[in-house]
Amino acid sequence: MLSSTIQIETKNLNVYFDKHYVLKDVNIKIPAKQLTAIIGPSGCGKTTLLKSFNRLLEIHDEVKISGNIFVDGQDIFDSKGDEIPDIRKKMGLISQKPYPLPMSIYENVAYGLKIHRKKTKKGELDAAIQHYLQEVGLWNEVKDRLHDPASRLSVGQQQRLCLARAIAVEPEVILCDEPTSALDPIAAQQIEKLLLKLKQNYTVVLVTHTLRQAKRLADYVIFLYFGMVIEQGPAEDVFNNPKNPATIAYIKGDIS
Amino acid sequence: MNKRKLRDLIGTKLMLIATLFVSLLFFLIFVLLLFRSGLVLQDNSLFDILFSSTWNPDNSQFGLAPIIIGTILVTGIALLIAIPISLLSAIYIAEYAPWKIRRILRPFIDVLAGVPSVVYGLCAFLFLVPLTKDVIAPWFGVQSTGLCIFTAAVILAVMVFPIIISLCIESFNAVPLALKEASLSVGATKWETVKKVVFRASTPSVIAAILLGFGRAFGETIAINMVIGGIPRIPSSVFSPGETLASLIASKYGELMSIPVHESALMLVALILFVVVLVFNILGVFILRRAKRRWTY
Numbered sequence: 133m134l135s136s137t138i139q140i141e142t143k144n145l146n147v148y149f150d151k152h153y154v155l156k157d158v159n160i161k162i163p164a165k166q167l168t169a170i171i172g173p174s175g176c177g178k179t180t181l182l183k184s185f186n187r188l189l190e191i192h193d194e195v196k197i198s199g200n201i202f203v204d205g206q207d208i209f210d211s212k213g214d215e216i217p218d219i220r221k222k223m224g225l226i227s228q229k230p231y232p233l234p235m236s237i238y239e240n241v242a243y244g245l246k247i248h249r250k251k252t253k254k255g256e257l258d259a260a261i262q263h264y265l266q267e268v269g270l271w272n273e274v275k276d277r278l279h280d281p282a283s284r285l286s287v288g289q290q291q292r293l294c295l296a297r298a299i300a301v302e303p304e305v306i307l308c309d310e311p312t313s314a315l316d317p318i319a320a321q322q323i324e325k326l327l328l329k330l331k332q333n334y335t336v337v338l339v340t341h342t343l344r345q346a347k348r349l350a351d352y353v354i355f356l357y358f359g360m361v362i363e364q365g366p367a368e369d370v371f372n373n374p375k376n377p378a379t380i381a382y383i384k385g386d387i388s
Numbered sequence: 389m390n391k392r393k394l395r396d397l398i399g400t401k402l403m404l405i406a407t408l409f410v411s412l413l414f415f416l417i418f419v420l421l422l423f424r425s426g427l428v429l430q431d432n433s434l435f436d437i438l439f440s441s442t443w444n445p446d447n448s449q450f451g452l453a454p455i456i457i458g459t460i461l462v463t464g465i466a467l468l469i470a471i472p473i474s475l476l477s478a479i480y481i482a483e484y485a486p487w488k489i490r491r492i493l494r495p496f497i498d499v500l501a502g503v504p505s506v507v508y509g510l511c512a513f514l515f516l517v518p519l520t521k522d523v524i525a526p527w528f529g530v531q532s533t534g535l536c537i538f539t540a541a542v543i544l545a546v547m548v549f550p551i552i553i554s555l556c557i558e559s560f561n562a563v564p565l566a567l568k569e570a571s572l573s574v575g576a577t578k579w580e581t582v583k584k585v586v587f588r589a590s591t592p593s594v595i596a597a598i599l600l601g602f603g604r605a606f607g608e609t610i611a612i613n614m615v616i617g618g619i620p621r622i623p624s625s626v627f628s629p630g631e632t633l634a635s636l637i638a639s640k641y642g643e644l645m646s647i648p649v650h651e652s653a654l655m656l657v658a659l660i661l662f663v664v665v666l667v668f669n670i671l672g673v674f675i676l677r678r679a680k681r682r683w684t685y
């Protein structure tokens with residue numbers, strides 16, 4: 133079914149928020165260097181699933197997790213506490229609303245590099261910042277005001293800055309949680325284009341609640357419903373020949 | 389219909405009157421202090437009063453230098469103790485403490501902030517004064533009665549803790565989760581995230597909290613009055629007795645009010661307190677506005 137290698141695989145993943153059972157026996161495979169869309173109605177657990185991949189769920193006291201998540205064949209839950217940052221570094225996260233860090237545009241992109249003590253020479257750092265800002269198509273818009281606070285950018289620009297910040301630490305995976313939902317159509321289109329470009333070098337996991345976006349972008353689709361994986365497979369299969377009645381209803385627009 | 393409009397009008401006017409009344413009050417206090425401190429300034433220049441070192445009203449000497457030094461020392465040492473300890477514990481409570489501990493600590497700290505200062509003063513008098521006298525001062529090789537600048541500063545720091553902690557926790561909690569996640573997801577550790585993101589995003593509110601703490605420390609009267617020794621002389625060490633501006637007024641207003649020049653001198657002290665607090669507040673608003681522009685997220 134999957135031609136390429138598997139980047140992320142979950143086995144019987146269960147997640148509880150306190151007593152609230154959010155993810156139920158999730159078994160999925162996410163192929164490397166492709167764009168996988170996680171679709172499903174609001175509240176079905178998409179964000180929760182996405183944040184389980186880089187162990188971000190665990191910053192909440194009340195979360196309980198069981199099962200396995202393999203990234204590049206390694207169970208991420210085997211890692212001890214002080215290795216968690218290394219797991220997270222493998223995966224960039226783009227949130228629903230862009231959150232630039234409270235610092236300059238330049239510092240935002242430099243943030244991860246400085247933390248991992250990469251490109252420590254000033255010239256190297258400058259070049260890297262330029263490179264990543266070019267990657268997200270932001271360089272020309274900000275090159276004259278790199279040291280302005282990032283909060284002065286438009287929302288669409290901020291989202292691309294967040295992308296630049298994420299890819300600056302050279303992750304393997306980019307996790308996007310409805311990255312266009314706060315953006316105007318033009319800014320959303322820019323992000324979509326970027327994601328299509330980025331999937332050549334990165335595994336992209338895109339949570340989206342707009343079906344059309346999934347159709348436009350996805351190679352592989354996972355349909356989540358009430359915390360359960362109802363259907364998964366190559367995008368054409370899921371969209372053209374859905375098997376499960378719930379999937380059919382969702383794709384027809386009967387449930388949303 | 390008409391009635392509603394009338395009510396709306398009356399409501400608006402009432403609010404305006406209330407606001408005007410409060411502003412006027414503020415202005416009246418200022419004018420009163422200014423006016424009443426005029427007498428002492430007739431025979432003594434403001435410069436002399438601020439910088440000469442003998443406070444002896446019976447001899448018509450009104451040098452405030454020792455008292456100003458006392459105030460700066462007590463407030464400064466108190467903040468020096470209070471700021472790092474408060475920030476560390478606020479970070480712990482907001483970011484590290486398990487949820488259950490947090491739920492107990494939060495209201496507890498708010499209660500501490502509301503304890504009347506005379507209670508702190510009494511505790512300091514009973515426990516901190518002997519401790520300073522018998523243990524701390526001898527440890528530094530100094531003799532002290534325990535009634536001194538150091539004791540006053542420590543109790544002041546204790547009183548300022550809950551204010552700074554409470555406000556800082558609030559501002560740390562206000563940092564959006566997504567901002568922390570953004571930092572963690574590039575592989576930052578928790579401490580790096582706290583230091584570079586949470587702390588930075590809260591900088592304006594932390595500054596505001598510290599300024600509020602300063603205001604409290606600077607104006608605190610009764611607790612200090614109980615443990616500072618009340619001697620308006622330039623202190624030779626932090627274990628010497630001293631006096632602060634606010635405490636001076638509290639201890640002297642009874643005996644001094646009968647002689648007009650003395651009363652006027654105390655009014656001048658009050659005016660200085662008033663102006664400093666005013667200036668710091670305006671400064672605070674200024675810094676806050678600048679910091680906000682820089683650190684918005």
Ligand SMILES: Nc1ncnc2c1ncn2[C@@H]1O[C@H](COP(=O)(O)OP(=O)(O)O)[C@@H](O)[C@H]1O
Pocket residue numbers: 149152154172173174175176177178179180181192
């Ligand atoms: N921090 C949390 N505490 C308690 N329940 C949560 C928390 N986050 C999410 N949930 C619950 O988990 C379920 C799935 O949420 P989420 O993953 O955000 O769904 P989606 O992203 O698909 O809209 C929801 O029912 C939500 O109420």
Ligand SMILES: [Mg+2]
Pocket residue numbers: 178179180309
């Ligand atoms: Mg979501």
